[in-house]
Amino acid sequence: MLEAEFERRLERLFADAPELPDATAFAARVDRKLDRGWMARRWLIGAAGGAGGVIGASQLMMTNIFTRVEDASESARVITSSLGQVRSSPDWMSAMTGGGSVVWVASGLAILAMAFALRRVIEEI
Amino acid sequence: MPGATKSSPASLHDVELCALAAAGQRQAFGELVRRHGSAVRGLLRRMGAQPAEADDVAQDAFLTAFERIAEFRGEGAFAGWVKRIAARAYLRRLQKERRIGALAAENVEEEERAPAGDSDGRIDLDEALKGLSPAERLCVSMCFGAGLSHAEAAEALNLPLGTVKSHVKRGLEKLRARLAPAEGAVLEGRRGNA
Numbered sequence: 001m002l003e004a005e006f007e008r009r010l011e012r013l014f015a016d017a018p019e020l021p022d023a024t025a026f027a028a029r030v031d032r033k034l035d036r037g038w039m040a041r042r043w044l045i046g047a048a049g050g051a052g053g054v055i056g057a058s059q060l061m062m063t064n065i066f067t068r069v070e071d072a073s074e075s076a077r078v079i080t081s082s083l084g085q086v087r088s089s090p091d092w093m094s095a096m097t098g099g100g101s102v103v104w105v106a107s108g109l110a111i112l113a114m115a116f117a118l119r120r121v122i123e124e125i
Numbered sequence: 126m127p128g129a130t131k132s133s134p135a136s137l138h139d140v141e142l143c144a145l146a147a148a149g150q151r152q153a154f155g156e157l158v159r160r161h162g163s164a165v166r167g168l169l170r171r172m173g174a175q176p177a178e179a180d181d182v183a184q185d186a187f188l189t190a191f192e193r194i195a196e197f198r199g200e201g202a203f204a205g206w207v208k209r210i211a212a213r214a215y216l217r218r219l220q221k222e223r224r225i226g227a228l229a230a231e232n233v234e235e236e237e238r239a240p241a242g243d244s245d246g247r248i249d250l251d252e253a254l255k256g257l258s259p260a261e262r263l264c265v266s267m268c269f270g271a272g273l274s275h276a277e278a279a280e281a282l283n284l285p286l287g288t289v290k291s292h293v294k295r296g297l298e299k300l301r302a303r304l305a306p307a308e309g310a311v312l313e314g315r316r317g318n319a
Contacts, residue, residue: 003297006297006301006305007269007297010250010265010269010297010300010304011269011272013250013304014168014171014250014266014269014270015164015204017163017164017167017168018163018167019163020162020163020166020167023159023162023163024159026158026162026163026166026180026183026184027155027158027159027162029184030155030158030162030184030187030188031151031155031158033184033188034151034154034155034188034191035151037188
């Protein structure tokens with residue numbers, strides 16, 4: 001019992017830590033370090049997002065995707081017309097084979113979505 | 126600005142400050158650092174860290190606490206939570222610098238060091254801790270200052286549980302002798318008068 005009492009007393013003594021004279025300076029140092037980490041993180045995420053966007057966009061342009069999509073559209077058109085000989089094709093099939101402009105609009109929307117998501121991430125962090 | 130005083134960080138409870146900090150308000154976290162910085166640094170010094178080292182570790186502990194603030198559920202005191210983070214960080218540092226084995230092996234020349242006391246022979250905790258071996262000091266501080274159980278301390282120190290228990294037991298015996306030479310009689314009288 002005395003043992004337990006002494007242990008409680010010891011816990012209280014440990015909890016009663018005196019205020020150190022440079023407590024405010026210490027808190028200011030932690031604040032500054034938090035600020036630095038914060039700014040570095042924002043820059044890092046911004047830079048990573050920017051780099052990712054540029055790489056993604058350039059890859060989209062460089063891989064000749066539009067030509068391939070147009071080829072695919074052409075193939076689809078051939079298939080559609082073949083199917084049309086068997087039975088009449090629905091109207092929406094022709095809308096899908098409209099050409100490269102759809103791809104431009106889609107990639108524009110993708111870039112917009114990416115920029116929006118990036119902005120949200122930066123705001124959240 | 127109405128309500129400015131009410132929402133000033135200094136007037137808020139730790140749990141409220143933690144919630145604000147978790148929502149990204151660093152000003153609220155700054156207040157927590159101001160409130161508990163000395164306690165965390167004090168604990169590290171009591172564990173045996175030099176003042177500069179204690180400050181470094183405490184700083185890192187607060188940064189870690191800010192990153193993990195969402196994990197703090199307010200079930201215990203914020204100060205206790207940060208102290209545990211700091212104590213573990215200090216141990217990791219000791220292990221990294223391979224100082225922990227040396228500490229465990231080292232024994233203080235306890236009889237050579239006679240801490241200064243008052244007229245009744247009573248001394249404060251910091252002085253009393255100086256009479257313990259580094260391992261005893263570390264174990265006692267972790268269990269009674271950082272609130273770790275013996276098993277948690279053993280795991281953090283990477284020592285057998287029995288070793289930690291015996292360090293704590295010996296440390297407590299020494300502290301009891303140093304903190305209350307008259308076996309509590311004088312202290313009890315003082316506490317009553319305080």
